[in-house]
Amino acid sequence: MNKVIEAKNLTKIYGKKAAAFTALKNINLSIYEGESVAIVGKSGSGKSTLMHILALLDRPTKGEILIDGKNASKLKNKELNKLRNERFGFVFQQFFMNANDTVLENVLLPLKIAKLGRKKRKKEALEALKIVDLESKVKNKATDLSGGQKQRVCIARAIVNQPQVIFADEPTGNLDSATGDKITDLLFDLNKKHGVTLIIVTHDEDLAKLCNRVVRISDGKIISDQTVRKDLKKAASKKRETEAARVKKANERK
Amino acid sequence: MKLLDIITTANHNLMRNKTRTILTILAIFIGSFCIVTTSASQAGINKFLDDQTSAFGGEGLIQMYAKSDDNNGVSAISMGSSFTGKPTKYTDGDKNEMGLKAITPEQIEKVKEMPGILKDTVLDGKFSTVTYVESTKNGEKFTASLNLMTNKSVHFELLAGRMIDNDSSENELMLPSKEWATDLGYADENEAIGKTLNFVWSDPVTKELITFPAKIVGVQAPSVISGGNVIINTPLNLKLYEENTKYLPSTEKDKVYTIAAEYDYNKYSADDIKSELDKIGLYGVDINDIMGQVRSFFDIIITIFTVFGYIALLAAVIGIVNTLYMSVQERTREIGLMKALGMGRSKIFMSFAVEAIMLGFWGSMLGTVVSILIGNLVNSSAHASDGFMQNFPTFNLVEYTPATVIPVIVTIMIIAFIASILPARKASKKDPINSLRYE
Structure with missing residues (x-):
């Protein structure tokens, strides 16, 4: 199985000298293609920091990150931005939508950044909105939506660029349990049907249980790493199909 | 993006x-x-x-007057003498004298040899004056200062008619403004075109009034520099001059009060020329003296x-x-x-x-x-x-x-x-x- 992201001896220290605070200590972690990984820990455990470093939003103080076997710590900012734009999708607890823009505008933002043409990005954004079942809200303003709808828009935004990995930071944290379940279903659907690798940061044990791997963090260290179910093969084969589609799409864009 | x-x-x-x-x-x-x-x-x-500026003659043109104690020469240029373009009525007894000192032939020769001055362009102005001009339409009399059009000053703004022609054998003139046309008794500036204006002066020797007719060929838009001046063509000026001085002894006759010349303005500044002129007792006026202020x-x-x-x-x-x-x-x-x-x-x-x-x-x-x-x-x-x-x-x-x-x-x-x-x-x-x- 392919390693999508590999972390080697990650250490992250915030601040300097006396005020220095070690958020992560010597973390070694490999994320495989098609996995759904929950990173679980209390607040302040370092789980968010780990996710940020894995998602190339932050650089580690020591250690390296390999993306598809390539060392990302040696890449320039520009290349990191490109990698993040093409390979990763993000779902945040607080949604982070441009409130005054339409649903469509919000969804196609990553494609705009990727310099895709007007027609193409609209077409792909509509496809993404179809997957999250929000085609009817295309022209609505983001503010007019309910919490669950907002998170579905964010998922559409996260998948619009056909990412390899989706990072979800407490995706159900701001939602009631019923809408939270719908969002969870949607995310795991993407994982199972489309083979997208899922990395969920959460303190919600129920959500963590749904993942096939649970990584527990405490005080900046991994205290347990359990693979719960072994239905990865199926997901991986699915992933290969979508990967082929992704490459094809990427070629079309060029 | x-x-x-x-x-x-x-x-x-x-x-x-x-x-x-x-x-x-x-x-x-x-x-x-x-x-x-x-x-x-x-x-x-x-x-x-x-x-x-181009009405005056533009860059590189300098006018010269003889220096005298009570006159620095500037008054000779009728700058803005009639800014509004309205003619002044003539009442009997008014004089129209330039009050200028004559330039000597030696001075003219020196100007011609002066560095920077383009020798062939030196123009000794036999300058005519009239006592008044008289309308052939309503007989009204007005005081008038006359001016010539140098070859460089080709650009006059006209309201009607055409430029005077210095090569024509006709006696031609341009009125300073449309008010001139109406005060001379014409309905507007267009009607004045082709009509005759009489130049009248008293002979300096015989004191007899002499009348000389000339044709109105154009009416100017008012301008700061030629404001109020009736512009006449060279043949008319020469004929007026001849008539004006025919009873004068030849020594008086050939007196020159103003000369104009072009100079090489790429190499010499107006101030260079002026200081040279100063040495031979002449006063130079160029476009910037007037426009500068x-x-x-x-x-x-x-x-x-x-x-x-x-x-x-x-x-x-x-x-x-x-x-x-x-x-x-x-x-x-x-x-x-x-x-x-x-x-x-x-x-x-x-x-x-x-x-x-x-x-x-x-x-x-x-x-x-x-x-x-x-x-x-x-x-x-x-x-x-x-x-x-x-x-x-x-x-x-x-x-x-x-x-x-x-x-x-x-x-x-x-x-x-x-x-x-x-x-x-x-x-x-x-x-x-x-x-x-x-x-």
Whole structure:
């Protein structure tokens, strides 16, 4: 199985000298293609920091990150931005939508950044909105939506660029349990049907249980790493199909 | 992000906070309005003065008078003698004398040999004067100062008819203004064309009144320099001169009061020539003596207004900086998101810089459009029959050309960009994670 992201001896220290605070200590972690990984820990455990470093939003103080076997710590900012734009999708607890823009505008933002043409990005954004079942809200303003709808828009935004990995930071944290379940279903659907690798940061044990791997963090260290179910093969084969589609799409864009 | 996307997004962002955007644009508008208006009036005035300059003969032409104790020569140029273009009625007994000292033949020879002076262009003015001119239509008499048209001064603004022809054998003249035409008894300037005007003078020896007819071929637009002068062609001048002096002894007859010459203005300044002339007892007058004062007066006014415009713009720049800082602050999370989604630093910088440039663009466009509207209104009301510029129909108070307007707009856009550098840098340097956590 392919390693999508590999972390080697990650250490992250915030601040300097006396005020220095070690958020992560010597973390070694490999994320495989098609996995759904929950990173679980209390607040302040370092789980968010780990996710940020894995998602190339932050650089580690020591250690390296390999993306598809390539060392990302040696890449320039520009290349990191490109990698993040093409390979990763993000779902945040607080949604982070441009409130005054339409649903469509919000969804196609990553494609705009990727310099895709007007027609193409609209077409792909509509496809993404179809997957999250929000085609009817295309022209609505983001503010007019309910919490669950907002998170579905964010998922559409996260998948619009056909990412390899989706990072979800407490995706159900701001939602009631019923809408939270719908969002969870949607995310795991993407994982199972489309083979997208899922990395969920959460303190919600129920959500963590749904993942096939649970990584527990405490005080900046991994205290347990359990693979719960072994239905990865199926997901991986699915992933290969979508990967082929992704490459094809990427070629079309060029 | 593509450039076009950045521009449309910037416009979109400006529209998100309409009140703030409009207020900032208004501040820029005030500054740009001042600057566009002053530069347009500068252009208008310069064009006017240039027209006047070419009427005089332009660069490289110098007129010379003999120096005397009570007369420095300037009075010989009838500058603005009749700024309004209205003729003065002649009453019997009025004199019309130049009061000039004669230039000696030796002085003329010295001028011809002077370095810088183009020898062949030296023109010894046998200058005619008349006691009055008389209308053949209503018999009214008016005092008149006569002037010649040198070959260099080909550009006279005309209201009707044509230029006088120095090579013609006819006696031709141009009236100074349309008021002349009406006061001579004609319905308008067009009716005066082709009519006859009588030149009348009393012979210096016999004191007998002599009348000499000449044809009106053109009517001038009023001008600062030739204002009030009846321009006559060379043959007419020579004939008048002959008639005027026929009973004089030959020593008096050949007296010359003014000479004109061209000089090589690429190599010599007017001041060089003047100091040379001074050595031989002549006084030189060139275009800048007349235009210089007028120009420097207008230049001071223009400079004051331009400075005010830029001060207003400086205030507007602070407005832009403030607006953008607020915008960066408000959109911290949005910036964080964009960065997380892969937008680079330079693009973040650009999107804020473009916002400022758009503010500059809209503000200066608004300033320009309003300035043009008001300027045209002022121009047409000034030229109306009771307007203060009615005597200068060819003079636009404000002159808008792409060459005056576009540099102002571009400058303001550049200033707006400079104003955006600090806030845009702040935005581009934001850390995505901290920005997303910003409350």
